[in-house]
Amino acid sequence: MSHAQPRPVRAPIGTQLTCKNWLIEAAYRMIQNNLDPAVAENPDALVVYGGIGKAARNWDCFEQILESLKNLNEDETLLIQSGKPVGVFPSHVDAPRVLLANSNLVPAWANWEHFNELDRKGLMMYGQMTAGSWIYIGSQGIVQGTYETFAEAGRQHFGGDMVGRWVLTAGLGGMGGAQPLAATFAGACSLTVECQQSRIDFRLKTRYVDEQARDLDDALARIAKYTAEKKAVSIALLGNAAEVLPELVARVKAGSAIKPDLVTDQTSAHDLINGYLPVGWTVEQWKAAAGDASRHADLKAAAARGCAVHVQAMLDFQAMGIPTVDYGNNIRQVAFDQGVKNAFDFPGFVPAYVRPQFCEGRGPFRWVALSGDPEDIYKTDAKIKELFPHHAGVHRWLDMARERIAFQGLPARICWLGLGERHKAGLAFNEMVRTGELKAPIVIGRDHLDSGSVSSPNRETESMKDGSDAVSDWPLLNAMLNTAGGATWVSLHHGGGVGMGYSQHSGVVIVCDGTEAADKRLAxxxxxxxxxxVMRHADAGYEIAQQTAQERGLKLPMLGR
Amino acid sequence: MSHAQPRPVRAPIGTQLTCKNWLIEAAYRMIQNNLDPAVAENPDALVVYGGIGKAARNWDCFEQILESLKNLNEDETLLIQSGKPVGVFPSHVDAPRVLLANSNLVPAWANWEHFNELDRKGLMMYGQMTAGSWIYIGSQGIVQGTYETFAEAGRQHFGGDMVGRWVLTAGLGGMGGAQPLAATFAGACSLTVECQQSRIDFRLKTRYVDEQARDLDDALARIAKYTAEKKAVSIALLGNAAEVLPELVARVKAGSAIKPDLVTDQTSAHDLINGYLPVGWTVEQWKAAAGDASRHADLKAAAARGCAVHVQAMLDFQAMGIPTVDYGNNIRQVAFDQGVKNAFDFPGFVPAYVRPQFCEGRGPFRWVALSGDPEDIYKTDAKIKELFPHHAGVHRWLDMARERIAFQGLPARICWLGLGERHKAGLAFNEMVRTGELKAPIVIGRDHLDSGSVSSPNRETESMKDGSDAVSDWPLLNAMLNTAGGATWVSLHHGGGVGMGYSQHSGVVIVCDGTEAADKRLAxxxxxxxxxxVMRHADAGYEIAQQTAQERGLKLPMLGR
Ligand SMILES: NC(=O)c1ccc[n+]([C@@H]2O[C@H](COP(=O)([O-])OP(=O)(O)OC[C@H]3O[C@@H](n4cnc5c(N)ncnc54)[C@H](O)[C@@H]3O)[C@@H](O)[C@H]2O)c1
Ligand SMILES: NC(=O)c1ccc[n+]([C@@H]2O[C@H](COP(=O)([O-])OP(=O)(O)OC[C@H]3O[C@@H](n4cnc5c(N)ncnc54)[C@H](O)[C@@H]3O)[C@@H](O)[C@H]2O)c1
Structure with a gap:
């Protein structure tokens, strides 16, 4: 269907405009940045990340989006329907320049089968979260999200300080590999059990993990040493989590003083064929069985038994008073189905650690330097520290990120800020653009792992206090309000993160072009x-949110009625 | 949960403002108008129409909505989540004053069971279409929608003229009762078969049907006479459609010259317990069986057999070259399930008659006089005629409506206008407000039975040319674009018309307050x-839409690529 051919794409940098103003230019650069070979997983297929999360429906659509943006007037709005530019309509300068809707299906048809059929016909595109909304910036977000989770655990359980503490977890895969670095960032030691040496090697090479222990005794000795020295060192251990964790439980029960301060897991227990090594199996046996459909039933059963043992050990730690959480890999459900009836005694990471932050409107805020110059980001890093001098966690993150995280594509930064903080940052950046302190405008956006713009009952809105997990009025209101407020582009998506049928969410991006009009919009x-x-969580009955609303002066008409 | 008590509600009229400007006042009056006892079906329960379609979640929420509107500033936006006022946020004067999201659920939970559970907990409300979006104006819309359907049939099959033609149909219930009047409006005679005398009596009394025939011979004699005289007279016949239609087919086959020009049906075949009288049963037997659960299986089977015979007769008419359509009552599916394998040979009314209009952006446009003075509406009627001198159908409708349709609540008018016409009407009304020709501002809105703002694969988007029936990016883009354009209020709903899981749609309302700012927003x-x-239908491959887009100068980036 598409006549245009794949080609290498990179966002223009510098101060020369291709489009009619910086707001439009920002969209023009950001869609290209999403497809930069240094950013996208499979740029030729327009795939940015997250399975088949795309930035445009096909190459014809991609080229026409660029063309439409080049021609767009400052009082017009371009509509994108699942990655295809479908219309240009009159609006006004304070309205968004682009409005996007990706992968949305009427509920009774909202499943992968119907989606795939439409996708094959060229009528649809999977937008994931920041892929289809042109604000993906590489893997910085994974480290940072995990860091925030650990930092919040520190705040909740250890008076805000993880120093001298240690995290016990497993899995050094695509996402799980961020755990040791994130723990380090949070000031904690960590022990991560991983069954594949190749995964450990990769994480050692990229400095996401510091050291590998020879065996469990060696690992515990290192942990004891580093925690005593208050050094945040990460240790990997080759082994099967379903063997190592029960052994650790047994040692603690037998009197060992070396016990973890936080327990979680990021093996791929959600996929019992490819994701979880059964107890007593070698990795080679596992891979062979995974590659042979006739052995899948056996493999699944064996992996599930392993998960049950693994979860039992996690429950044992919890029973000792050690904070324990599921990290979104479904391992509780697997164990529950195996007969571990109290598997859900420990919570998911969102209700446990992320929701309190959501209650304050916090979440992965991010910004990008359109100049292409890393110095611009370093200056904004400094500005954030200056604006929020008491935000120790943020300071620590910014320092670590600068040192350990490589930019991918346009220089960018992620940092969790909440209600009352974000607009301050935005206004400060806009001022820096105005005065010329920054070389070019800054683009501000956020993930859809977010407080007010997501309904996802298996993740972001799991176990809401009032049972409103599946109510999706909220993301729709969020998208309309951001459109009304004058964001630069706004998107409404379906199925991100958890797949077709399971989520609805909205994205927002706004540009600091240094103008006074932008000041008003940013504010x-x-x-x-x-x-x-904050509103959505206050409505659901969370006290932190209700307090935040009151303190910040948010107008919630029914609050307290 | 709600402490406020039900009370009779009526919209204020006249020129005295309760709110801070006319845009806000319009919302304030329209939500109250929706609950006027002359408009709403069950105002005490806040139910406006369409089953449990409500205007506010409960009485506390209703009173607080009024309160919030009274206090709302001209640069603020009130958010309504399923009938509850949840937040007031800063926006700007060209942004909507109210944004609403009603009954939206994440797809995997989008069913009546989950909705009812949330509704019982006080967390949800069913918004239907214009109930929860505060622009319902009574039953004028039903007559008009049916009229447009018949008029379009006239255009497609009879050179634009139904005079001397006759429509054969059945059912004089809540919706079906509009058929004879609508046929009259379209210039045609009609014969409507109805099995309950009480229904015929009610329609005779309210002048929705003109005469009742004694029997089939009498009915056909009257039809022959009136069609020859070119008089548009409607005739009711007491009987069972599943008996009368086959008899008519037989007569035509036997050489009778009196055959219908259009065949359809509005019995409630979608509900085989309460909606369709089986052949050979009396109405009393039917009602008794419907009231006795133990007899439901028998009743259903008998009703379904009747539907099969009924559809077979409709197919026979179609085979004679007579245009035949399903009017959204699911009778084809029932017959198909009974073994009438070609039941779907005749189309639904949307693909057949409404879609060509959707392709030009036409649909039930409506407006309301906030003054409360019917003269204001009569003046707008005249203005429409003046603006569109060649729109014969519109002129006919306006004359008939003025004569035969009683206002309910605030005086209002419905009329189908399309792309290129609506903004002309809006600007003309705004001018009339500005000059004082009208006593107070006019509110403009539309139904969600609409061309660009609905995804409803069993109705509005049934059998789309490209198979994109279930793609709901379109209504979301529509809502965001109307928000960006500066509509006065915008809503996003789920489940209207066809129930939970089966539709997503958006509403829009905009106020002519006589200002120049309103001119820009209206345009x-x-x-x-x-x-x-037009964009959505052009994208799906409809030539009328592609032509309309070209003629009107709509910017569709991928058109023709
Ligand atoms: N909900 C969220 O937001 C969220 C965030 C991060 C991760 N997750 C979940 O975490 C899981 C991990 O994600 P990933 O991308 O890193 O997956 P991955 O498949 O890339 O990595 C899983 C790792 O676990 C190892 N492993 C498997 N079985 C093991 C065992 N018995 N003992 C020790 N190691 C074992 C594997 O060798 C592999 O390296 C997934 O289930 C993912 O869905 C969810
Ligand atoms: N898709 C749409 O937009 C749309 C629009 C209008 C109507 N409809 C459908 O049309 C149908 C009618 O709606 P309604 O509100 O008028 O329903 P209703 O139940 O109020 O009326 C149905 C009428 O049909 C009569 N009837 C039943 N069986 C009969 C038979 N065998 N012969 C003759 N008369 C018979 C009943 O006595 C009753 O008066 C419904 O299925 C409705 O969903 C759909």
């Missing part, structure tokens, strides 16, 4: 967007 | 809103 949008998160 | 919103309908 509104970066207040309103996290504000809807 | 945008009333161009863009029908424009998204």
């Amino acid at each position: 509104r949008v970066l207040w309103n967007d996290p504000g809807t998160g | 945008r919103v009333l161009w863009n809103d029908p424009g998204t309908g």
Whole structure:
């Protein structure tokens, strides 16, 4: 269907405009940045990340999006329907320049089968979260999200300080590999059990993990040493989590003083064929069985038995008073189905650690330097520290990120800020653009792992206090409000993260072009967007959110009625 | 949960403002108008129409909505989540004053069971279409929608003229009762078969049907006479459609010259317990069986057999070259399940008659006089005629409506206008408000039975040319674009018309307050809103839409690529 051919794409940098103003230019650069070979997983297929999360429906659509943006007037709005530019309509300068809707299906048809059929016909595209909404910036987000989770655990359980503490977990895969670095960032030691040497090697090479222990005794000795020295060192251990964790439980029960301060897991227990090594199996046996459909039933059963043992050990740790959480890999459900009836005694990571932050409108805020110059980001890093001098966690993150995280594509930064903080940052950046302190405008956006713009009952809105997990009025209100406020582009997606049928969510991006008009828009949008998160959680009955609303002066008409 | 008590509600009229400007006042009056006892079906329960379609979640929420509107500033936006006022946020004067999201659920939970559970907990409300979006105006819309359907049939099959033609149909219930009057409006005679005398009596009394025939011979004699005289007279016949239609087929086959020009049906075949009288049963037997659960299986089977015979007769008419359509009552599916394998040979009314209009952005446009003075509506009627001197159908409708349709609540008018027409009407009304020709501002809105703002694969988007029936990116883009354009309020709903899981749709309302700012907003919103309908149909491959887009100068980047 598409006549245009794949080609290497890179966002233009510098101060020369291709489009009619910086707001439009920002969209023009950011869609290209999403497809930069240094950013995208499979740029030829327009795939940015997350399975088949794409930035445009096909190459014809991609080229026409660029063309439409080049021609777009400052009072027009371009509509994108699942990655295809379908219309250009009159609006006004304070309205968004682009509005996007990706992968949305009427509920009774909202499943992968129907989606795939439409996708094959060229009528649809999977937008994931930041892929189809043109604000993906590489893997910085994974480290940072995990860091925030650990940092919040530190705040909740250890008076805000993880120093001298240690995290016990497993899995050094695509996402799980961020755990040791994130723990280090949070000030903690960590022990990560991983059954494949190749995965450990990769993480050692990229400095995501510091050291590998020879065996469990060696690992515990290192942990004891580093925690005593208050050094945040990460240790990998080759082994099967379903063997190592029960052994650790047994040692603690037998009197060992070396016990973890936080327990979690990121093996791929959600996929019992390819994701979880059964107890007593070698990795080679596992891979062979995974590659042979006739052995899948056996493999699944064996992996599930392993998960049950693994979860039992996690429950044992919890029973000792050690904070324990599921990291979104479904391992509790597997164990529950195996007969571990109290598997859900420990919570998921969102209700446990992320929700309290959502209640304050906090979540993965991010920004990108359109100049292409890393110095611009370093200056904004400094500005954030200056604006929030008491935010120790943020300071620590910014320092670590600068040192250990490589930029991919346009220089960018992620940092969790909440209601009352984001618009301050936005206004400060806009001022820096205005005065010329920064070389070019800054683009501000956020993930859809967010407080007010996501309904995802298996993740972001799992176990809401009032049972409103599946109510999706909230992301729709968020998208309309951000449109009303004058964001630069706004998107509404379905199925991100958890797949077709299971989520609805909205994205927002706004540009600091240094103008006074942008000041007004930034003040509104970066207040309103996290504000809807506080509102949604206050409405669900969370006290932190109700307090935040009151303290910050959010207008919630029914609060307290 | 709610402490406020039900009370009779009526919209204020006249020129005295309760709110801070007319845009906010319009919302304030329209939500109250929706609950006027002359408008709403069950105002005490806040139910406006369409089963449990409500205007506010409960009485506390209703009172707080009024309160919030009274206090709302001209640069603020009120958010309504399923009938509850949840937040007030800064926006700007060209942004909507109210944004609403009603009954939306994440797809995997989008069913009546889950909705009812949330509804019982006080967390949800069913918004239907214009109930929860505060622009319902009574039953004028039903007559008009049916009229447009018949008029379009006239255009397609009879050179634009139904005079001397006759429509054969059945059912004089809540919706079906509009058929004879609508046929009259379209210039045609009609014969409507109805099995309950009480229903015929009610329609005779309210002048929705003109005469009742004694028997089939009498009915056909009257039809022959009136069609020859070119008089548009409607005739009711007491009987069972599954008996009368086959008898008519037999007569035509035997040489009778009196055969219908259009065949359809509005018995409630979608509900085989309460909606369709089986052949050979009396109405009393039917009602008794419907009231006795133990007899439901028998009743259903008998009703289904009747539907099969009924559809077979409709197919026979079609085979004679007579245009035949299903009017959204699912009778084809029932017959198909009974073994009538070609039941779907005749189309639904949307693909057959409404879609060509959707392709031009046409649909039930409506407006309301906030003054409360019917004269204001009569003046707008005249203005429409003046603006569109060649729109014979519109002129006929306006004359008939003025004569035969009683206002309910605030005086209002419905009339189908399309892309390029609506903004002209809006600007003309705004001018009339500005000059004082009208006593107070006019509110403009539309139904969600609409071209660009609905995804409803069993109705509005049934059998789309490209198979994109279930793609719901379109209504979401429509809502965001109307928000960007500066509509006065915008809503996003789920489940209207066809129930939970089966539709997503968006509403829009915009106020003519006589200002120049309103001119700009009206020019945008009333161009863009029908424009998204033309866009959606052009994208699906409809030539009329592609032509309309070209003629009207709509910017569709991928058209022709
Ligand atoms: N909900 C969220 O937001 C979220 C965030 C991060 C991760 N997750 C989940 O975490 C899991 C991990 O994600 P990933 O991308 O890193 O997956 P991955 O498949 O790339 O990595 C899993 C790792 O676990 C190892 N492993 C498997 N079985 C083991 C065992 N018995 N003992 C020790 N190691 C074992 C594997 O060798 C592999 O390296 C997934 O289930 C993912 O869905 C969810
Ligand atoms: N898709 C749409 O937009 C749309 C629009 C209008 C109507 N409809 C459908 O049309 C149908 C009618 O709606 P309604 O509100 O008028 O329903 P209703 O139940 O109020 O009326 C149905 C009428 O049909 C009569 N009837 C039943 N069986 C009969 C038979 N065998 N012969 C003759 N008369 C018979 C009943 O006595 C009753 O008066 C419904 O299925 C409705 O969903 C759909």
